[in-house]
Amino acid sequence: MNDELKGEVTRGARAFVAYPQMRGRGDLDPDARLEEAKGLALAIGLVVADAVAIPIREPRPGTLFGEGQIQNIATGCELNEAELVIVDGSLSAIQQRNLEEKLKRKVIDRTGLILEIFGERAATAEGRLQVELAHLDYQAGRLVRSWTHLERQRGGFGFLGGPGETQIEADRRLIRDRMAKIRRELEQVRRTRGLHRERREKAPWPVAALVGYTNAGKSTLFNRLTGADVMAQDLLFATLDPTMRAIRLPGVEKAILSDTVGFISDLPTQLVAAFRATLEEVTAADVILHVRDIANPDTEAQKKQVLDVLADLGIVPGEDGEESEFPIPIIEVWNKWDLLGAEQADQLREAITHREGETIVPLSALTGIGCDNLLEVVGKKLTADSKIYDFVLPAADGQRIAFLHARGNVVSEEQAGEGADGPQLRLKVRLTERELGRFASL
Template sequence: MNDELKGEVTRGARALVVYPQMRGRGDLDPEARLEEARGLALAIGLVVAEAMAIVIREPRAGTLFGEGQIQNIATACELNEAELVIVDGSLSAIQQRNLEEKLKRKVIDRTGLILEIFGERAATAEGRLQVELAHLDYQAGRLVRSWTHLERQRGGFGFLGGPGETQIEADRRMIRDRMAKIRRELEQVRRTRGLHRDRREKAPWPVIALVGYTNAGKSTLFNRLTGAGVMAENLLFATLDPTMRAIRLPGLEKAILSDTVGFISDLPTQLVAAFRATLEEVTAADVIVHVRDIANPDTEAQKRQVLEVLSDLGVLGLSDKDSAGEKGDAGEAATEPSIPIIEVWNKWDLLGPAQAEALREAREHREGETIVPLSALTGEGCDVLLETAGRKLTQDARVYSFVLPASDGQRIAFLHARGEVVSEEEAGEGDGGPQIRLQVRMSEREFGRFKAL
């Protein structure tokens, strides 16, 4: 293979996007999938010269595409002066190598493209470790692309030394050792996150997690609600590392809003595992705000992807039928979520009058769900979201009576922050000095946290 095919993906390169449309997979809209692939390419500065869907009836083991289809791709590359081919699907190492040899161009698949984005965007030490682990896992089975000289030997000498260790075996061993080291470091990160979550459980502030498909507008909404300056662009995976800020809610002194990495269909398995610690932040939330790009034609399929990830995290359970997307509109959860969910229909400002009216009617028939239409860009509907989140956090509240030492500032502050203090009065002297009696309206979950203090 030519050496120039082995380089990194370079910004500004002209790319041809090919979506292999498998026969029998009717759950994905080819146009929506191509548009998403264009967005992925744009996210790392590539220029998409052309995007095309190719129907695959019988996948070829060696190349995925048939010979005629490969010729069509080669012709499209020539016409569009494309130096890179992006296959919006999964390629084996052999398929990738064979396609590069036939097309005389660098070829990357969906997994490789997403890994490129994550590698460029990771900002924290943890994020970089997670990305490196995913890259190594991905490359471990693709060393054949870099080493064609498998006869090269390293080590082994004397009559009993045998042929020694081949170069590819040595590289695989080095990758395994590095991956083991990264996993140990990430396990420490996971334990540290767990300790932080335990402290937040005792801290006097509830946590609201923003989740949603990538580019749904989570970071724009996060900035709108908190006044923060988190990167919020019309790019896929603009946010990789979780960010937290304090906000005020009606009926609550303070809450913590958490912005998370966006979900995406066919997320590489390496990244699902590597970013587990990041996604686990969602399981510690008191309320989940599911942000949807309601103006996207593929919004229902995107919702199903998000619900499947939440199900994997144990936040809610989906039936087989639900996860297959066979029940029609919205992909409702088959079981009650363990954490209250508010569904935000974002980008409402992009809807036409007829589409907005149709969605309003659909919303009225969605019993048991909490839906807030809004525009994070203009701010319309954000006040309703804050009021709704405040109600969710206090919906099962009842009044509890407490008698505490006046010097117990931590627990008194907790009651003021996590509940609504109905009354507060002196309660005479106790063993530890003056006491106060408080009547506090708070949720059962917050009462349990108070008892753990």
């Protein structure tokens, strides 16, 4: 590698973003994809000097781009004084090396950029383990080249430096050993999460999980509904670690609201696997709130990305029609309603009336408009399949009586005489089937 490429790129560096627009791909339109790429760069503290979409008819195996396109990128870098090139797509190790040699600049692809963001944002020990595993997996296929940050001890996972990590030896065996150790630790995390989920299933509180495309406003809505102070900024991947808070709902004394990592198109496969444990929290929810940025012109494409991930988790049916393993009711939350014009808002209200079989709540998490309605809808959804059951319990059975009061709607409660366990209580309680099952397991 040339000497001029060995310096570290720091926050505030100027970056040239190139989006390889492949023929026949049906993803986000080029303008939206460029905006998303710029958002990723801004999220890691870079300055976007310029961003262009470059049509690709046939990808070049050695460089992805054609010679003329590479020259145009080089010219753009010179004119904009860019010291870093971000390719908003996947590059092989050979392509990355060849582009750096031709452009005389550091080159990073979409996977590397997202890994940098995750490395900086992961706040918990589990999150850091997941990011390190993903980064090692990414690097394992790139040991054919001379990675400058493998040559010395330095902080962070990649070209910026993040949570802090000692030298990663350029040796596949050492990387495999480290990855195996991290996987064992993450497996323990999964088992712990499973135990926590089992406890929550026995606890008298339903769980509502927020999911959605990154920057859709999940954390802002989470803060609005819970009064919490979770990081909520106009940044991609502002939330990486799951956060839970208690909320009150109409007809439900207490519920747990869970905020999750945002989804994104072309999420690196390493991260899909590494963050599986985080996303598995969603499978234990009683209801899912799919938060959408309804003002975004690509909101439908973003919705498809989210549903594809939920299908992978077994929550919604896949495209092949396979039944979902964890069928969970979904409420679509059409957020950022305050950004719509009057005509567009009217059109969307009309569209809602024709969406049979779906539950849609328009709101603005920023202003609070519609949030009370959302709480009411969630409360109704959680109690939709409830029935009245008759229980006779020992008056001393405080745990189960408390469960019925907290999780169900107690219609009546009266003395029922003496039993083998002492004074008895008769309770008529409205419960859902799921809550009845939890009660039976107490």
